[in-house]
Amino acid sequence: MGSRNRRRIGIAGAVAGVGAAGVGAAVGLRHLAVGRVRLRPDPDAGEPFGELRGRELTVEADDGLPLHVEVDGADDAPLTVVFCHGYTLNQDSWHYQRRDLRGLRTVFWDQRSHGRSGRGKPTHATIGQTGEDLYAVLRATARPGEPVILVGHSMGGMSIMALAGRHPELFGDQVAGVALINTSCGDLAEMTLGLPLVLAKLVRPLAPRTLRGLGRRADLVDRARGLGADLAFVVTRRMAFADKHVSPTVVDFLEQMIRATPIDVIAEFYPALAAHDEAASLDVVGKVPVLVVAGGQDRLTPASHGRRIAGALPDAELIEVDEAGHVLPLEYPGVVTGGLRRLAERVRPGYEEERSA
Structure with a gap:
């Protein structure tokens, strides 16, 4: 793997699993979790989640769809970092990175049909299209030749790989670095969601049909989702x-971000994620330094997918957090932010001093 630097981070203590003991137990667990907030300090209780805002910009995608974009930092900053969020989320999922990164110009955008971006056509709910959307965001927010780092979580990482496959000329020229977090270059149809392999093989074929059926009853399902907040809390904690x-x-x-994503949007994008295969684009991504971050307990894009990506790249730093799930930017924000600072220093040594001069 050449100069790849592998890091493994272990967190002391066992991870408590959540058993499938029925809805009653799930609701009880939720009440127990909320009770803990009252019994011990919660350092995140006062965080202004969803309130950090930047300079707003509407970017038109190649099919005319309006994409919601926000920019933080000075336009003359020596480096721009573009953040691409994951499936069913929005740009607010980068809360801690937005709060803590300094000396950088940062760009956040909502994927089509997510957050405050426009509602796309169902036939355009593809990873290839999100790659083209990212291309439009880049053209609108970064000057030609200006160094850019692309950061993607989950589906956002897939969008970056799709961009590389369709616009390889950007990598090594404008795109100077890439960070791929909790993501995959393909073979997601084989994921088990943490289920025993035999059971997972039975469930996988049912998921697309089930989601399509729910999507056709979107209004009814979305109302029901609002009523099931206790159960949703436990499922989110267990899966993410x-x-x-x-x-x-x-x-x-x-959980609130996920619930804000309409069920028909979830249904439309699911087949694209399952069929996603951008392994061929890794040759292009590998033209620049790459940070790969994986969660050892990730049920959606297992750590083996991160290892596969890092193993195919000549200059990658792999960070594997043993006791982390699928949403590392929120679960271990310091690990992600620290990795991004190191990547920025690799791409543009002395960028912090240059910005503060």
Whole structure:
């Protein structure tokens, strides 16, 4: 792997699993989690989640769809970092990185049909299209030749790989670095969602049909989702996080983002994620330094997918957080932010001093 630097971060303590003991137990667990907020300090309880805003910009995608974009930092900053969020989320999922990164110009955008971007056509709910959307965002927010780092979580990482496959000329020229977090270059049809392999093989074929059916009853389903907040909290905690000490406030914040994404949008994008295959684009991504971050307990894009990506790149730093799930930017924000600072220093040594001069 050449100069790849592998890091593994272990967090002391066992990870408590959540058993499938029925809805009653799930609701009880949710009440227990909320009770812990009252019994011990929650350092995240006062975080202004969803309130950090930048200079707003509307970018038109190649099919005319309006994409919601926000920019932080000075336009003459020596480096721009563009953040691409994951499936069912929005740009607010980068809360801690937006709060903590200094000396950089940062760009955040909502993927089509997510957050405050426009509602796309169902036939345009593809990873290839999100790559073209990212291209439009880049053209609108970064000057030609200006160094840019692309950061993608989950589906956002796939969007970056799709961009590389369709616009390889950008990498090594304008795109000077890439960070891929909790993502995959393909073979997601084989994911088990943490289920035993035999059971997972039975469930996988049902998921697309089930989601399509729910999508056709979107209004009814979305109303029901609002009524099932207790159960949704527990499912979100189980599927997205692995750290048993994760703040209930953070879990609530993530669950609210997911619930704000219409069920028909979830249904439309699911087949694209399952069929996603951008392994061939890694040759292009590998032209620049890359940070790969994976969660050892990630049920959606397992750590093996991150290892596969890093193993195919000549200059990658792999960080694997053993006791982390699928949403590392919220679960272990310091690990992600620290990795991005190191990547920025690799791409443009002395950028912090240059910015503060």
